[in-house]
Amino acid sequence: TDVRPPLLAVSLARRASLVRQSSKKSLTSSTDLDITKSWGRNNKHTYETAVRVPSKPDGDVTILLHGNGGNGQGMVRQFQSLLPDDILVAPTGYQNAWNIIEEHDAPDISFLSELVDKLGTYANVDSVRILGVSNGGALTLRAAVELDQKVIKSLVSIVSSLNTDAYHDGSFWGGNDYEQREKPAKKRDILLVQNTNDPLIPYEGGRGKIPGTVFLPALESAFVLAESQGFRGEALGFDDGKQDAQSPNVYTYTYSTNNKGGRVEHVRR
Secondary structure (H helix, E strand, O other), X not given: OOOHHHHHHHHHHHHHHHHHHHHOOOOOOOOOOOEEEEEOOOEEEEEOEEEEOOOOOOOEEEEEEOOOOOOXXXXXXXXXXXXXXXXXXXXXXXXXXXXXXXXXXXXXXXHHHHHHHHHOOOOOOOEEEEEEEOHHHHHHHHHHHHOOOOOEEEEEEEOOOOEOOOEEOOEEEEOOOOOEEEOOOOOOEEEEEEOOOOOOOOOOOXXXXXXXXXXXXXXXXXXXXXXXXXXXXXXXXXXXXXXXXXXXXXXEEEEOOOOOOOOEEEEEO
């Protein structure tokens, strides 16, 4: 049997792949990532997006999502020393907020999905992390449930929990009015960070000071997300956290799976 044609085909396919990769542009600090979305009859918003590319990027992009009243430039300034080797991409939401329950009706998840797809077209982007704070942390959790792009490897939600619209009756939900049943993508590492004394988003769940929103307890949010990643076991209780040696008021709860990726951690303070 002549094996040369198959080997030649493989060689040509690899060569074509390399040509495609070399033809990709690299993301730079001056790259225009702004995206305009319209909704309703007369609503339109251009998500102005700040970009910071370090001198020697490591291929990891972190999308930074600000809290209510914040903006993208502020997030870049806050995190550039904490993530010096990451490419930082930080959009600004409509009315400086993200659509979770009653903030507004802008199509933020659709925008975020489009941004992730756009980032995947650049030669120096290997993976995407989504990191959000407060209102941005809530959008990060929506992304964990609703976005399925494989380039998303990890998500970090700081000071937020799942709300009962996004998870109830044993299922995850998404869509404009949380009317669509969702199955979160697997093989992702997810980190949730929350304070026990947060008056806006109660650690034990329930109604805080976010209008129209009922939250799951922080530990339950971590557990159901761990189950979505393939964890099979008992939920960790409040006393099961591992105390940090250097910060004794910080505790970590870890759910690990056998998959590559798929670890879920909750940090309480």
